[in-house]
Amino acid sequence: ESASGGGAAMCSGGTLSILRSDSYAELSQYRDQHFRGTRYDQERLLRKSCTLYVGNLSFYTTEEQIHELFSKSGDIKKVIMGLDKVKKTACGFCFVEYYTRGDAENAMRFINGTRLDDRIIRTDWDAGFKEGRQYGRGRSGGQVRDEYRQDYDAGRGGYGKIVQCQ
Amino acid sequence: MSRRRHSDDSDAGQPHKRRRTSEPSEIEERLESLICRVGEKSNSSLESNLEGLAGVLEADLPNYKSKILRILCTVARLLPEKLTVYTTLVGLLNARNYNFGGEFVEAMIRQLKECLKVNMYNEAVHLVRFLSDLVNCHVIAAPSMVAMFENFVSVTQEEDVPQVRCDWYMFAFLSSLPWVGKELYEKKDAEMDRLLSQTESYLKRRQKIHVPMLQVWTADKPHPQEEVSKLYYLDCLWSQIQKLKKDRWQERHILRPYLAFDSILCEALQHNLPPFTPPPHTEDSVYPMPRVIFRMFDYTDDPEGPVMPGSHSVERFVIEENLHCIIKSHWKERKTCAAQLLSYPGNNKIPLNYHIVEVIFAELFQLPSPPHIEVMYTTLLIELCKLQPGSLPQVLAQATEMLYMRLDTMNTTCVDRFINWFSHHLSNFQFRWSWEDWSDCLTQDLEKPKPKFVREVLEKCMRLSYHQRIIDIVPASFSVLSPANPVCIYKYGDESNRSLPGYTVALCLTIAIKNKASNDEIFNILKDVPNPNQDDDDDEGFTFNPLKIEVFVQTLLHLAAKSFSHSFSALAKFHEVFKTLAESDEGKLHVLRVVYEVWKNHPQMIAVLVDKMIRTQIVDCAAVANWIFSSELAHDFTRFYIWEILHSTIRKMNKHVLKIHKELEETKARLARQHKRRDSDDDDDDDDRSSDREDGPLEEQIERLQEKVESAQSEQKNLFLVIFQRFIMLLTEHLVRCETGGIDVFTPWYKSCIERLQQIFLQHHQIIQQYMVTLENLLFTAELDHHILAVFQQFCALQA
Numbered sequence: 001e002s003a004s005g006g007g008a009a010m011c012s013g014g015t016l017s018i019l020r021s022d023s024y025a026e027l028s029q030y031r032d033q034h035f036r037g038t039r040y041d042q043e044r045l046l047r048k049s050c051t052l053y054v055g056n057l058s059f060y061t062t063e064e065q066i067h068e069l070f071s072k073s074g075d076i077k078k079v080i081m082g083l084d085k086v087k088k089t090a091c092g093f094c095f096v097e098y099y100t101r102g103d104a105e106n107a108m109r110f111i112n113g114t115r116l117d118d119r120i121i122r123t124d125w126d127a128g129f130k131e132g133r134q135y136g137r138g139r140s141g142g143q144v145r146d147e148y149r150q151d152y153d154a155g156r157g158g159y160g161k162i163v164q165c166q
Numbered sequence: 167m168s169r170r171r172h173s174d175d176s177d178a179g180q181p182h183k184r185r186r187t188s189e190p191s192e193i194e195e196r197l198e199s200l201i202c203r204v205g206e207k208s209n210s211s212l213e214s215n216l217e218g219l220a221g222v223l224e225a226d227l228p229n230y231k232s233k234i235l236r237i238l239c240t241v242a243r244l245l246p247e248k249l250t251v252y253t254t255l256v257g258l259l260n261a262r263n264y265n266f267g268g269e270f271v272e273a274m275i276r277q278l279k280e281c282l283k284v285n286m287y288n289e290a291v292h293l294v295r296f297l298s299d300l301v302n303c304h305v306i307a308a309p310s311m312v313a314m315f316e317n318f319v320s321v322t323q324e325e326d327v328p329q330v331r332c333d334w335y336m337f338a339f340l341s342s343l344p345w346v347g348k349e350l351y352e353k354k355d356a357e358m359d360r361l362l363s364q365t366e367s368y369l370k371r372r373q374k375i376h377v378p379m380l381q382v383w384t385a386d387k388p389h390p391q392e393e394v395s396k397l398y399y400l401d402c403l404w405s406q407i408q409k410l411k412k413d414r415w416q417e418r419h420i421l422r423p424y425l426a427f428d429s430i431l432c433e434a435l436q437h438n439l440p441p442f443t444p445p446p447h448t449e450d451s452v453y454p455m456p457r458v459i460f461r462m463f464d465y466t467d468d469p470e471g472p473v474m475p476g477s478h479s480v481e482r483f484v485i486e487e488n489l490h491c492i493i494k495s496h497w498k499e500r501k502t503c504a505a506q507l508l509s510y511p512g513n514n515k516i517p518l519n520y521h522i523v524e525v526i527f528a529e530l531f532q533l534p535s536p537p538h539i540e541v542m543y544t545t546l547l548i549e550l551c552k553l554q555p556g557s558l559p560q561v562l563a564q565a566t567e568m569l570y571m572r573l574d575t576m577n578t579t580c581v582d583r584f585i586n587w588f589s590h591h592l593s594n595f596q597f598r599w600s601w602e603d604w605s606d607c608l609t610q611d612l613e614k615p616k617p618k619f620v621r622e623v624l625e626k627c628m629r630l631s632y633h634q635r636i637i638d639i640v641p642a643s644f645s646v647l648s649p650a651n652p653v654c655i656y657k658y659g660d661e662s663n664r665s666l667p668g669y670t671v672a673l674c675l676t677i678a679i680k681n682k683a684s685n686d687e688i689f690n691i692l693k694d695v696p697n698p699n700q701d702d703d704d705d706e707g708f709t710f711n712p713l714k715i716e717v718f719v720q721t722l723l724h725l726a727a728k729s730f731s732h733s734f735s736a737l738a739k740f741h742e743v744f745k746t747l748a749e750s751d752e753g754k755l756h757v758l759r760v761v762y763e764v765w766k767n768h769p770q771m772i773a774v775l776v777d778k779m780i781r782t783q784i785v786d787c788a789a790v791a792n793w794i795f796s797s798e799l800a801h802d803f804t805r806f807y808i809w810e811i812l813h814s815t816i817r818k819m820n821k822h823v824l825k826i827h828k829e830l831e832e833t834k835a836r837l838a839r840q841h842k843r844r845d846s847d848d849d850d851d852d853d854d855r856s857s858d859r860e861d862g863p864l865e866e867q868i869e870r871l872q873e874k875v876e877s878a879q880s881e882q883k884n885l886f887l888v889i890f891q892r893f894i895m896l897l898t899e900h901l902v903r904c905e906t907g908g909i910d911v912f913t914p915w916y917k918s919c920i921e922r923l924q925q926i927f928l929q930h931h932q933i934i935q936q937y938m939v940t941l942e943n944l945l946f947t948a949e950l951d952h953h954i955l956a957v958f959q960q961f962c963a964l965q966a
Contacts, residue, residue: 014240017195018202022498063729064770068629072541072590075777075814079730109498110545115594117631 024109028124034137035127045127050077050104051097053126055143057082058117058155059090069116070096074103080134086141092156093136093143095129119155194233197226201237204251212251213426220258227266235273242274243281246292247491249299249345254424257303261434267305271297271437282445285452291338297439298342301349303424304431308353310439311346312361315339319361321444322368329372329966330453333400335444336365340403341487344480347407348415362411369404376963379924380458380533383575399457403483410480419481421511456964460528462568468517475516485516489525493546497538504549519554519561523547527565530587531580534928540583544590562591570604573615578921579928581619582806589626597627597639608643613804613914617647622806625649629770652768656724658717668717671695675721685742692718692743710752718743719760723775730774737778744784754789759798769807776811780818787885790815795892804918809925812889816930819885823878830871837864883937886930890945893923894954901951911953920957927961935965 027046035042054066063079070076075098082093098104104125112123138147140161149160158164204219205212223234241252260267274297281290297314300306321327321335339361343350351358377398378384410417424431465474475481489507496503507522529536530543551558569576569584576584592599607616628636628649636648657663658672674691683691697711718740726736737744748754758776765771779785793799794812802808897919904911927934934941946958 014236014243016202016237016240016244017198019244019495021502024499062632063731065630065632067730067774068626068770069590072544072586073539075818081731106539106541109500110539110541114545114548118596 022105022109024112025105030124032127034133042127046125048101049125049128050099050101051095051126051128052104052107052123053093054096055093055122055124056119057090057092057094057121058119059092059157060155061090061117063094065116066094066096070107070111073106073111074098074100078129080129082136082143083134084141085135085137091136091142092146095126095134096123097129117155193230194237197223197230197233198237201241201252201255202245204255212423216251216254216258216423217427220255220262223255223259224262227263231266231269235270238270239273239277242296243277243289243292245491245495246295247488247495249292249296250420250422250424253296253299253303253305254422254427256300257305257424257431257434258427260303260305260437261430264435267434268437271300271306271439275440275442278442279445285450287334287454291341294338295342295345298346298350301346302422304434304436307436307438308350312350312354312357314439314442315342315350315361316357317442317444319364319368322364324447327447328451328453330456331447331451332368332372333456334453336368337400337403340365340400340407341483343407344410344417344484345420347410348417351411351415362407365404369401373963373966374398376456376960377458379928379957379960379964380456382458382460382531382533382577382580383572384577397458399459402459402477405478406480406483409478417480417484419475419484419512419516453965455534457532460531461524462527462565463520463524467564468520471517472515473517474520481516485510485521486525486528489521490529493525493529494537497542497546500542500545500549503546504553507550508553519558522550523558523561523565527569530583533577533579534931536583540586541590544587547591548594567603570616570619573619576615578918579925581615582809585619585622585626585806589623589630592623592627593630597631597635599639601640601644605641605643608646611914612646615914618804618914620644621647621649625769625806628652650767652771654724654727655764655767657720657763659724667698668695668713671717672721675718676725679722679725685740688718688740688743689746710750710756711747712752712756715747715753715756716760718747719757720764723761723764730771733771733775734778737775737782737784741782741784744779748784751789754785755793755796757785758789758793759796762793762798766802769805773807773811773814777814777818780815787815787819787881788888791885791888791892795896804915809922813925813929816885816889816926819882820930820933823875823882826871826874826878830868830875833864833868833871837868840864882933883940886926886934886937887940887945889926890923890941893919893926894945894950897923897954898951901953920953923954923957924960927957931961931964934961938962
């Protein structure tokens, strides 16, 4: 192997894997169990999605607040608030769709894990909004996590549903 | 027994088989990892790690030489913060294998030429610095390095080349001197003296009129020339090099692992750099934008800790360069980035937290744009606070206080960024701040920079929370600066307004919309609205009727006021009505006016509605520009949200042009591929005919797209012309009024307006460059007031 063959390719394309690291923008382990399609389909959609799921919101956090915060990584196409299936009120999650994947990636890198309404919010890739996915999947109408949690969370209706029913 | 032997040295068990079955990419990965991570997480010293690695690589040279060359070249280009670690490594390899050293130098020169050809100037500087440090490692002979620098400096003698080209070559020379100045001066003092004197005369004669445009802080009265030029990155570096020379090139900050290997390295044979001619300037050459050095701290700011190197010391330069490089390497990984910054070597000899905060703000406030997306810096600072909770928050608070103190002379664009950063930062810390410390701003005119800043910060804080929260977090005395409650203003809301023209139609509309009326039904109701402008209306009512627009838009927006989503649905549902009412330019302008009247308490809502209306083509970008400069908005003209809207509008226009252009290129590529396929196929008669038919639609598409591109580009140019024209009109009015009234031109409004004009030039400079001839001949002519013309001239000087 001669050294001369490396010349042109060295500059334009070459990078180092330690500089390619982009862990915040990677897919998480979570896969939506209600997704219709194969695991492969789901992952393909997740890898090109411009939509993020946002969790651990306060029930009182408004679309306007979400819009303001998430606009910091790019122009927002749409915000869809998560709703209690029974009460049709906010139940602590939402979807944020951007026009470009790059903007969504920046949200994953710099907005995920920071605070909104004094709460650390969590973002994750979503395969894309479909009608019906704006509703909580817990038995009581809210999110599943609010069914079973034991702690008191003033921003999420107080105690978990199971505790409330005791 | 044989089994045991195999399991004992499992790696070497079946060495040949293993080598053959290992993927080449695996080996490359392993080599890359070894090289990139040398010294990390090791109990042994860096020097001993380097020695070990040199041994491993030397053994791998027979089989993996080109891979190793590639990795080392890439590391030289992309990890400048570890420059001396890798020059030491190359030095050790050269001492063991002279030929390899020679091949490495050749590869580096090739890479340097490539970088310069493709305008990768920042990376080229790293390569030049690497080469110069190789002199210290006895890989490159000092005289040949001096010769290369002589060629760099002689670029300043070239005629008819942009100044930014000469600046770069000068920078590449000067910025290597902290590393290699001593060695070069020892070997070739006469030549170096000549180079330094040529440098001095170049810096004296170059023009600096564009510098004020890039400064974070300006004075009300222009600085004396010397002071201004010191801030320019090149002049700043020059004074640092001058001081270094005075100190006999003693430089104590840079870590130099090669010193430990001096006895080995000085036995090595050196290579001569081949003569290097800087590639000539071409039309496609794009040199780095001029930069201004940002400093906020000096040695008085951390009285307890280690002393901060002075602004004229070369240590300051090296520290800043390295910290900037760390951010560049790891900006996507905020935890890594914060950790790497905090583990910068020498952090007990320098006030590292202060350097880090200063470098981060330097990037955040950089003009025209920060190197990375703004929100990254907010999150990075939060990570740093998490890692150093006992010290960093205090430095940050100190920095905030200093920035607040200097608001009067801070560039408007930088104030925008300060507002965005501070409000977002506070929202992560429960909005805790010692507002009373800033009570001085309460006694000032609300248009002055300090109260203005506080108002804008509180407004942004409210957007991230809610109105009552803001009332709660500030002292009562600050209520004059608190944002308005973001409620909708509906002019037909009260019974007392029933005498207003259109009131009954508004009521009618309200009921209809609540009953899910269609667009046609709405048109029907609106037919009854008289046109205050004209005596006769045509039957369809398609001419501009401001009252129709008012009644419809007021009522609809009021009904949809509950949330953004409600408003967006309303715009979508009644899109047809909107399009019809806003068909004319006056119609578009009036729609925007009414939106403002309804939502003037809620700037965020105005912004999202304008965005939606542009995207759904209810209004166009030029209408938004005209609206922003209209007299109705004069009261809000200096408010931050107005400029957010204008820049967002320009960005949408720019993206639109790029998108259609991309479509055109893609379609052209498809046609080319189609031709290629046809040419390479064995044709029979049928294919000839069908391929003509295939071409047809694509060629038509290309023609249509071509038209679309031209029309979009023309719309884009028109948008900028409208904006510049309105600025000129507004500023001229002000200047004339001041002149005839005998009052000082430099009011807070004027400063804000002039800097907003500069902001347009800077933020969109690449696109505006296309219009230089038109701007020069049509708008920024010699008859213009010199205050306004100066902005244009400064802009021209940027890439001159």
